[in-house]
Amino acid sequence: MSAPLARALKLALTGIETRYVTALYLHRVGLVGFVIATTVLAIDIAGNLDRVLAAAGPEAPAAGPARIALYLLLRLAYNAPAILPLATAVGIVWAEVSLARSHERTILANTGRSPLVSLVPALLVGLLVGAAQFAALDLLRPLSVEAQGQMGFRAYGPRLSGPDRQPRWVTLDRAILHARIGFADGEALLQDVTLYTLDSQLRLESIQRAAQARLADGGLDFENPQRWPDTGEAISPPVDPIWLRNIGIDPRFVTQSDLRHLARGGAGIQDFARYRAALQDRRAAPLRTAAMALLMATLCLVVLRPRGTAGSVLMLMGAGYGFHFVVQTLSILAESGVLAPGLGVWAVPAGVIAGCIAFNLWREARVARVLARHRKANASVGTV
Amino acid sequence: MLSPPPLPRPYRRRLYRDMTGFLLALILGIEAIYLSDKVLTDLLFAMLDHGLGGSFLLRGIVLASPEILLLGLPLALVVTVFMVLLQRREAGDLLALAQAGLSPGTLARLGLMLGGLGFVVSLGIGGVLAPLANHELGRLRHEARFDVLESGQPGNRSVVRIEGATLVFHRRSEDEAAARLFLHVPDAAGETRIITARDSALHFESPGADGALFLSGAHISGFRSDTAARLERTLDANAAELVYRAPGLAIPAFAARGSRISALTLPELMTFPHPDDPAARKAVLRMVLSAVLALVAPPLALLAMGLTRGGLSLLAGPLAIGAILAGGFLVAPLAGALAGMSLRSGLFLAMAAGTVAALVLGAMIVGRGDSLFTPARFRL
Numbered sequence: 206m207s208a209p210l211a212r213a214l215k216l217a218l219t220g221i222e223t224r225y226v227t228a229l230y231l232h233r234v235g236l237v238g239f240v241i242a243t244t245v246l247a248i249d250i251a252g253n254l255d256r257v258l259a260a261a262g263p264e265a266p267a268a269g270p271a272r273i274a275l276y277l278l279l280r281l282a283y284n285a286p287a288i289l290p291l292a293t294a295v296g297i298v299w300a301e302v303s304l305a306r307s308h309e310r311t312i313l314a315n316t317g318r319s320p321l322v323s324l325v326p327a328l329l330v331g332l333l334v335g336a337a338q339f340a341a342l343d344l345l346r347p348l349s350v351e352a353q354g355q356m357g358f359r360a361y362g363p364r365l366s367g368p369d370r371q372p373r374w375v376t377l378d379r380a381i382l383h384a385r386i387g388f389a390d391g392e393a394l395l396q397d398v399t400l401y402t403l404d405s406q407l408r409l410e411s412i413q414r415a416a417q418a419r420l421a422d423g424g425l426d427f428e429n430p431q432r433w434p435d436t437g438e439a440i441s442p443p444v445d446p447i448w449l450r451n452i453g454i455d456p457r458f459v460t461q462s463d464l465r466h467l468a469r470g471g472a473g474i475q476d477f478a479r480y481r482a483a484l485q486d487r488r489a490a491p492l493r494t495a496a497m498a499l500l501m502a503t504l505c506l507v508v509l510r511p512r513g514t515a516g517s518v519l520m521l522m523g524a525g526y527g528f529h530f531v532v533q534t535l536s537i538l539a540e541s542g543v544l545a546p547g548l549g550v551w552a553v554p555a556g557v558i559a560g561c562i563a564f565n566l567w568r569e570a571r572v573a574r575v576l577a578r579h580r581k582a583n584a585s586v587g588t589v
Numbered sequence: 590m591l592s593p594p595p596l597p598r599p600y601r602r603r604l605y606r607d608m609t610g611f612l613l614a615l616i617l618g619i620e621a622i623y624l625s626d627k628v629l630t631d632l633l634f635a636m637l638d639h640g641l642g643g644s645f646l647l648r649g650i651v652l653a654s655p656e657i658l659l660l661g662l663p664l665a666l667v668v669t670v671f672m673v674l675l676q677r678r679e680a681g682d683l684l685a686l687a688q689a690g691l692s693p694g695t696l697a698r699l700g701l702m703l704g705g706l707g708f709v710v711s712l713g714i715g716g717v718l719a720p721l722a723n724h725e726l727g728r729l730r731h732e733a734r735f736d737v738l739e740s741g742q743p744g745n746r747s748v749v750r751i752e753g754a755t756l757v758f759h760r761r762s763e764d765e766a767a768a769r770l771f772l773h774v775p776d777a778a779g780e781t782r783i784i785t786a787r788d789s790a791l792h793f794e795s796p797g798a799d800g801a802l803f804l805s806g807a808h809i810s811g812f813r814s815d816t817a818a819r820l821e822r823t824l825d826a827n828a829a830e831l832v833y834r835a836p837g838l839a840i841p842a843f844a845a846r847g848s849r850i851s852a853l854t855l856p857e858l859m860t861f862p863h864p865d866d867p868a869a870r871k872a873v874l875r876m877v878l879s880a881v882l883a884l885v886a887p888p889l890a891l892l893a894m895g896l897t898r899g900g901l902s903l904l905a906g907p908l909a910i911g912a913i914l915a916g917g918f919l920v921a922p923l924a925g926a927l928a929g930m931s932l933r934s935g936l937f938l939a940m941a942a943g944t945v946a947a948l949v950l951g952a953m954i955v956g957r958g959d960s961l962f963t964p965a966r967f968r969l
Contacts, residue, residue: 374748374755374757376747376757376759381757381759381771383773401771401783403771403785406787406806407759407769407771407785407787408785408808409783409785409808409810412783412812412820414820431814431819431820432820433812433819433820433821433822435819435820515672519618523618523621526621526622526625530625530628530629533629534628534629534633537629537633537634537637538633538637541637541744541745542745543637
C-alpha cells in the first residue's frame with residue numbers, strides 16, 4: 206500500500222472527525238435504544254402483568270417484584286435484536302440533525318473532506334451495533350426464549366413449555382407421525398403415538414401404534430407396539446434428536462449450535478431450508494445494520510440543511526422504515542422457501558451498501574469536476 | 590351575544606386545503622406503519638402458511654386498513670391542527686389577521702367545528718366501515734385456511750382438520766412441486782379409513798352441501814383394532830380416479846355477521862335485542878368514545894399551540910399527542926366500565942363528558958388570548 210493511501214486510510218479510520226462523530230453516534234444510538242427499550246418493556250408488562258404473575262412454569266421465581274424484574278430482563282434480551290437497528294437509524298439521524306443545525310456539516314463539507322470519509326463513522330457504528338445484534342440473535346434471544354418457556358411466561362414448543370395437550374401431525378421422510386410430544390428429564394417422550402409409513406409412491410405401507418415411544422439409535426423405539434402388517438420387525442424412519450428437541454420452536458429462536466446442525470440437513474431433519482435461511486439471517490445481521498447506518502448517514506448528508514424542517518426528518522425516518530420493511534419481508538420469504546437465502550437475506554443489504562458507496566463516489570467526482578472547472582476559470586482569469 | 594368574526598374566506602380556503610393535505614399525509618403515514626406491521630406479523634405469514642398469492646395479501650391490507658383509524662384519526666387531527674396553525678402563527682399570519690379582527694373565539698370555534706367533523710367521520714368509520722371490514726377480513730382468513738382443500742396446493746401449513754377428518758399434504762422431497770394427500774378419517778364404529786392420493790381437489794355441487802373430494806392415483810385402506818389389540822385391515826383398494834364423499838366433508842361456514850358483535854354496525858347494535866347484551870353495549874360505547882376522542886383532538890391541539898411558550902414550548906405538542914394516545918388506550922376499559930349501566934345512561938355520560946371537555950378546551954383557548962397569535966420564534 207502506498208504511503209499517501211495508508212495515511213488517508215488511517216485518517217479516515219482514526220481521524221478527529223471519525224472519532225468525534227462515532228462517539229456522537231454511539232451516544233445517540235444508546236440513548237434512543239434506551240428510550241425504545243423502556244417503551245417496549247412498559248407496553249409489554251402493561252399488557253402481560255396478569256400472565257406473568259400467574260405463570261406456573263417449573264423454573265419461575267415466586268410471584269412478586271423479582272419475577273417481574275426477571276421477566277423484563279428476559280423480554281429485553283428477546284427484543285434487543287429488533288431494537289438495535291431501529292435505534293441505530295434514529296440515533297444517526299438525531300446526531301446528523303445536530304451536526305447540520307450547528308453548521309458543523311457545512312464546515313466539514315467546505316474543508317473539501319470526501320463524503321466517503323464522512324461515512325466511515327456510520328460504517329463503524331453499523332458494524333459495531335450489527336455485531337451486538339448478531340450476539341443478541343445468536344445467544345441472548347435463544348437463552349431468553351428457553352428461560353421464558355421454562356418459567357411459563359410464553360409458550361415455545363413442547364420441550365420448553367410442557368407436553369402437547371392434543372396430538373400433533375408431523376410429516377417425516379416418507380412417513381407421517383401422530384403423537385403427543387413431551388420431554389421428561391430432557392429426553393423426548395411421545396405418547397399415544399401412531400406412525401404411518403409410506404412407500405416410494407407415498408401410498409400407505411405400514412402402521413405402528415403404541416402408548417409410548419422414545420428416541421433410540423436415530424429413530425423411534427415403540428413400547429409394545431401394534432403393527433400392520435405384523436411382521437414382528439420394528440419400523441422407524443430416521444428422526445434427528447436435535448430436530449425433535451426443537452420441534453414447535455421457531456427457527457429464529459433455536460440456539461446457535463442446534464441451528465448450525467439443523468441447517469446442514471440430513472436424515473431425520475425436516476424443513477431444513479427454514480433452518481438454513483434462519484442461520485443465514487443471523488449471519489447477515491451485521492451487514493444489515495451496517496447497511497441501515499450507511500443509508501441513513503448518506504441520506505442525512507444529502508437531505509439535511511442547517512435550517513431543516515421536520516418534514517425532512519420524517520422523510521428520513523420513512524426511508525429507514527421502508528428499508529426495514531423490505532429487509533424483513535424478504536427475510537420472511539427466504540425462511541418460507543419462496544426466495545433463496547442469498548437473495549432474500551444478503552442481496553438488499555449488500556446492494557444498499559454498494560449503492561451508498563457508489564452514490565458518494567459519484568458525488569465526490571461531481572464536486573471534483575466543478576472544482577476543476579473553477580480552477581481552470583480562475584487560471585484563465587489570472588492569465589488575462 | 591356577539592359571535593366571533595369568521596376567518597376571511599380566501600384565507601380559510603387555503604387553511605382548509607393545507608390542513609386536508611397534512612391530515613391525509615399523516616393518515617397515510619399512520620396506515621403505512623400499521624399495515625406494514627400487520628403484513629410482517631400476520632398477513633404475510635397467513636399467505637405463506639396457506640400457499641396463497643398476492644391477491645390475498647392485497648385484499649387483507651385493504652380490509653385491515655379501517656381498524657387503526659379509530660385511534661389514527663384523532664391522532665392525525667391533533668398533529669395536523671397543532672402543526673398547521675403553529676406554522677401559520679410563526680409565519681405571522683395569525684398576528685396580521687388579529688389586526689383585522691381575528692379573535693381567540695374564532696380559533697376556538699374553528700377547533701370545535703373541526704372536532705365536530707372529526708366526531709362524525711370517526712363515528713362513520715368506527716360504527717360502519719370498521720365492523721364491516723373486520724367481518725370481511727375474518728371471512729377472508731377463514732376461506733384462506735381451507736383454500737388448500739380446493740386447490741390441493743398447500744403452503745407452509747400442511748395439515749387441515751375438518752369434522753374429525755385430517756388431511757395432511759406432503760411431498761417426497763422439498764424440491765417436489767406437487768403435494769400428495771394423506772387423508773385420515775376415523776368413524777364412530779372404531780374403524781379408521783386412510784386414503785392416500787397423488788392429486789386432490791375438493792368440489793362443491795351446491796352451496797352449503799357436503800363436498801366431493803376428487804382424487805387421482807388413490808389408495809384406500811380401512812383398519813380396525815380387534816380384541817387382541819391387533820390392527821386388522823378391513824379394506825384395501827386402488828383407484829386411478831376416485832370421487833370421495835363423506836358426511837362433514839365441507840368447509841365449515843364462517844360465522845354469520847349477525848352472530849358476531851365485532852362485525853355489527855352501530856345502527857345494528859342500537860336495535861333490539863342488542864342493547865340488553867353487555868358486550869354489545871361495550872362495542873357501542875367504544876365506537877362513541879373513539880369518536881369523542883376525535884371531537885376533543887382539534888381544540889386540544891389549538892390549546893397546545895397557544896401553550897408553546899417558555900418552558901412548555903417544546904412540550905405542549907407532544908403532551909397533547911400523548912394525551913390523545915393515552916385516551917386511545919383508555920377507550921376500551923372506559924367502555925367496559927360504562928357498559929355496566931344501561932345503554933342510554935352510558936351514551937349520555939360519554940357524550941356529556943366529551944361535550945363538556947370540548948367546551949372547556951374551547952374556553953381555555955379563548956383564555957390564551959394573544960399567545961395564540963404572537964409568534965414565539967419557534968423553529969419548525
